[in-house]
Amino acid sequence: MNEKKSRSAAAAIPFRVALAQVDPTVGDLAGNRELMCKYIEMAKALGADLVAFPEMCLTGYPPEDLLLRPHFVADSKAALRRLASCADGITVVAGCVYNRGGQVHNAAAVLHRKRIVGVYCKQLLPNYGVFDEKRYFAPGEENIVWHLGEAGIGVSICEDIWLNDGPHLAQVGAGAGVIVNISSSPYHAGKHPGRQKMLRARARATGAYVCYANLVGGQDELIFDGGSMIISPTGKMIAMGTQFEEDLVVADLDLSAVRGPRKSAPPGGGPVAARKLQPYKRQNDRPQVACRVAPGLARWEEVYCALVLGLRDYVVKNRFEKVTIGLSGGIDSALTAAVAVDALGSENVIGVTMPSRYTSNATLSDSGRTARNFGIRLITLPIENAFRAYLDDLADVFDGLAPDTTEENIQARIRGNLLMALSNKFGWLVITTGNKSETSTGYCTLYGDMAGGFSILKDVPKTWVYKLAEHRNRQAGADYIPQSIIDRAPSAELRPDQKDEDSLPPYDVLDQILDAYIEKDKSRAQIEKMGFDPGLVARVAGLVDRNEYKRRQAPPGLKITPKAFGRDRRMPIVNRYT
């Protein structure tokens, strides 16, 4: 009787969960461990019973071929053991790499009373899109429920929960009332609402709490947007972390609300091991926590925030301080400068304007205005001298031949060379300004405007560039990006009176064809059926196909759409399929 009573009294104290939405750095085992210890202390200070960290938080995600180095896996395990010593007074779920029996796993280690008390290994390994997990990991087989006082806790990792009959089902069948899913789910525009919908459906189907700890931060081309969530057994959003920022998401779970799986839910097969953990003595005086559901971001705000975080992390994690941007007076470079200023501060952004004989006064003054509006230093380096030197030096070998794109590319490459000279001399990272519409069609110069260390807009279609520029101005309440830039017809200004639309269809048409051909993998015939001119479709698809070689040498850039160039889309260069 007494024992029963004390149990129900314990159950009356809610189970406090914390999700540590942190931004680790790939390969920085010591730094990531310290970051995790810091968040463990924060969670303890809030009286949390359990704190969960994102998938592979300890190594950073994705560590790619570092995972093929046995000493990296061994060092990671040593770091995990050291991390365990921080896990006292709180139970920790830590994303890590873990090797066992000669196999390497994407794992969630449970740390309790300074020990590793169990390791769950990811069962469903994504090997599509940007993911290569079958290259690195063996799938886990053991399913576990940890019993911590009244709480039954099932742990799964990212992809595991995207299938409605994933390992969480068996865990719930074996008594888990709290499903902890740790993820490093890469961002693309509009993905966050889809995740919410999926996770709410899992909560409702299982009648359990779903606690979803997602990574935040940039890693090379990927952005992780956070937005960690705690969802009630009825599918109600209890708490949600801010997107694109580190956050500690805390909520009290009323375990009496756990309903168990609905009758309509599949039974959930497979054996599940039960591990009983000795609960810590509960703090009676723990602080109240108010659950906070971060407000959702509107479309362009979300994309803009993603670009800012992705750039900042690439710059900072690579230990750069300042960046330089060629300011042409066009909208791409103006938006790029805006993102850079918001990511790094105006004192760390240097604009360079490099006028040629074809640069109009309007664009020249607009590049100056952009720099002034954003408070950034502007260097002016005219390219006429160098251009003349090239033309003179090539005069003999080009004798009798008409000017063509060759001369246009020479100018773009002089600009690339000047920006790289500044980069080499001052240690500034060159940020390129090309957008996805250009990158797709090859409307850009290799080693020219494509020269640089990182590309912010690589996966942003031109039509989105306008939306983002307008968003940025709207948010500032002023035309930081001059309206004249937004209004002017786009031009590369590499020959007299050049306009983008001399070479490309209007961007609203182009972007629709590109979306169908690249992101949706539609055939030319299917795109024609959408109502586009067959000749135009063939021309655009041909441009995309023929420019694979250029994209292969493009700088890395941020993934923003469901299918970016890079790991997402692996096309051969030698390719005669049309």
Add this chain to the structure above:
Amino acid sequence: MNEKKSRSAAAAIPFRVALAQVDPTVGDLAGNRELMCKYIEMAKALGADLVAFPEMCLTGYPPEDLLLRPHFVADSKAALRRLASCADGITVVAGCVYNRGGQVHNAAAVLHRKRIVGVYCKQLLPNYGVFDEKRYFAPGEENIVWHLGEAGIGVSICEDIWLNDGPHLAQVGAGAGVIVNISSSPYHAGKHPGRQKMLRARARATGAYVCYANLVGGQDELIFDGGSMIISPTGKMIAMGTQFEEDLVVADLDLSAVRGPRKSAPPGGGPVAARKLQPYKRQNDRPQVACRVAPGLARWEEVYCALVLGLRDYVVKNRFEKVTIGLSGGIDSALTAAVAVDALGSENVIGVTMPSRYTSNATLSDSGRTARNFGIRLITLPIENAFRAYLDDLADVFDGLAPDTTEENIQARIRGNLLMALSNKFGWLVITTGNKSETSTGYCTLYGDMAGGFSILKDVPKTWVYKLAEHRNRQAGADYIPQSIIDRAPSAELRPDQKDEDSLPPYDVLDQILDAYIEKDKSRAQIEKMGFDPGLVARVAGLVDRNEYKRRQAPPGLKITPKAFGRDRRMPIVNRYT
């Protein structure tokens, strides 16, 4: 009695197998089908009972993300049906992609009497190194033996046979005396002998004939070296195709020599379907064929031939005719020119010498001598004017700062710009000349000497460059690559009296450390234990790590070692692991 007699009489006529070692082009479904029909006719003319084509021959290999386009898979299936109409009077094993029940397979279709009479789907899908097959394919489950008169034929695909208990074991257990394995096995230096050893072991263990049809040709960074083989049940090499060339490998198999599996061999599990094919009427007058075992190539001959084939196919399959190479007067560019001349003919190679204020007379005259020796056109474009223009234009912003690598890189990038101008104006493909030692350590200029469409020596360590140059001269019986180039200490000549060894350790030391760190994935501590100075190991490993961003923008180049940069080695740029 009569029937038995005629059967044994039929068995007395050997089973004639042909392996069509062909060089298809990725995505060229119609062209590849025509190529295969041509070889089917050649094999028929030789009276072959069966002809086998390499893995995914009909699509080219690897088609990468083309496989994610449903219309590509559908078009491939249509091409297979058309190919079947060529399969009359002979049985054909054709590598192809095949979709069935919503799943896409890496398949071997058996074509007979103008019909697709069965499809074997690859069971073991490699997903390591350069391979991503689990991204594209579902593993096959059905195992089949085709019975064609007296011959029991088991078909498997590449990786399937690398495991000694692969599907061939069950096939032999179910009566196969002829194992046909179709492969697209990428080349690396020294791989061919390993394949022979493995295949002979399979033949001995199963007591069956092993017929191994391997792809030949270049596809982007990969080279397929052919060397198709027919091996007797006792492990004797009966026939072998020439490496690096198309070939039709033919042999008569005495089916009475089939022994069945040795007792020590594992039994080979799983059900095997039997498919009986109606034999064609045997030709009584078929020509005699003499089995030919192509002689093995010596080490440097093999690597050299690989480079020639890889370059030729990249150029031709991308529909270029001519290439241009910056001839510095150093050994890398001289060897690159030699390979290009051997691949494309001297009339299709244009050398460009671009002397600067730091170019010595010796190197200048050596670049001229190299061009004369190989009979190629040489264009001279001094870079002094352009260099001076840059220095003048940057004088204000660089005021008071000492010259450093910035000024070196400006020169290299002027050369890149000039080569690209020739490329743009005349349609020549720029071939870069950097070797693996430079690429590894970043001893090269992004957009400078790294500018170009294709890199021949990207995966060739500097110490190998010398071996290959000496091989080329030895084979020619004359110093086509001037001895003075081989003897001179390597220098970038970008500042006065510069030598590579000012910045890098001697190449014989460097290449050993690079091999350990990159190819063998050893830790710094392990490399120190090999006897290298800890400071040096840290410096070299640090250079490799820090220059990942440069390699990400390098042109594609030929894979020559077991681990090349590219698909083989996927390292993050943001990476703090040391």
